[in-house]
Amino acid sequence: MASFQSDGLTLAYESFGTGLPVLCIHGFASSGKVNWIDTGWVEALTGAGYRAIVLDNRGHGNSDKPHDPERYYPGDMSRDALALLDHLGIERAAILGYSMGARISAFLAFEHPERVVCAIFGGMGMNLINGLRDGNEIIAGLLAPSLDDLTHRTARQFRIFADHTGSDREALAACMETSRQAMARADVRRIAVPVLVAVGEEDVMAGAPDALADLLPQAEAFVIPKRDHMRATGDKAFKAAALGFLGRNFV
Template sequence: MEYVENPSDGTTIAYETIGAGTPLVLLHGSALSHSIWRGFGYVKALRDQYRLILIDMRGHGRSGKPHDVDAYAMDLVTEDVLAVLDELRVETAMVLGYSFGGRIALSLAERAPDRVGGLVVGGGSSRPQEGSFDRLFFPGCVDVLAEQGIDAFLEQWGAVRAWPIDPGTRAAFRANDPVALAAYMRRCDVEPGISADSLRQFRVPTLAFVGSDDSDRLADTEELAALIPGARAVVIDGFDHSTTVAATDEVLRVVEPFLDFARQFA
């Protein structure tokens, strides 16, 4: 792993680069880390064609884990990604984000459109996310994290899931600092989102995908595709929010042709 500091607040951001070719930033979801992209097979599938930039977002993996709720403001999170790109001297990259990573990808395209050559948003949303973690995990999940820890969180989440928690996801969750993770979730709960007017100004090739059983993000994905000029939405049959990213073959059948198209602009 390599490390860079966010110039605004000094938070340390961990990242790894693999492969060669057009730069492609991969942004993970909540409570996970950059390791999911290797564990789920994305690195193996993409490394021969792309220079993969795998980032642990603040509060996750090996990056800094501040306990202050305001340390997870989206402006700071997007600045983390820009700090990595600046450190690598990458002017323009394609960006693929899932869930929280999808929101970061959208925010990056809004804040620094000249740095994003192609945009893939999986299970993402531009809307305010108040209450989203209660819906995605279970009611009261943030308090469980802060007061009882990761294992209690996993036990209660596993009890309400239709699918078992896979070992990779379980390991990624256990690597987190529960207080930092709770602070991140509480900040996400009050973020305002990205306006429809702003999305209409996007001029980057965009693909949005979502699992057919991801009831919380189906409408959000359709809205993204309707608002971003030229964007395309794809529904991946048979998966919910937590399992779609692990359906690597199904996701890549949609994503790889889009990346081939978009990299001519990156």
């Protein structure tokens, strides 16, 4: 993977295709490869004529992994995304984020609307404002000596996922402390770019997509049929809705 510098960290990325740029920001405990390449998103985007730029967030994948929770606020991570656009000489891009990546995308769209053509918030509804209820349990699960000690369902899911991806669990625990910072309702109302809010029908982690879309000045909601938070990522209906949204807003 190629790399760039942001906030004293070396962060990894890959770029595919040559069309209009779509910056893909993955979710918590994932990576650019797991979230976007392995699920077929890069193939779908490049097949539709877009350039897919896949970032490994700080603390994840092949990027640096500080253990200090103060390094993981979503505003700081959104500035990593901005630094990547600067590194690549891209003035404006569409942003595709999932879960934590959607929160990062929201902060980027709010703070730098001049750089964002449109945004897709996957796996993130009203919990953009309400915050993540199970965060402390997830931290405890990541730091637990063994998976056998865990009974909390969401904590077990993320521990299994982190172990599957070979993640630095201490870095992820630090990330979970601060990356779940909620966005102020008034700031959400000021995100002026077009947004697609896409949440799985069975997703209990994201919050209501319609309620969030109603707060955004230019937004539409899409419910991903029969999917929960973990299984919605690479869903075909999600991809189709996202490509349709991009086709209407990024030409």
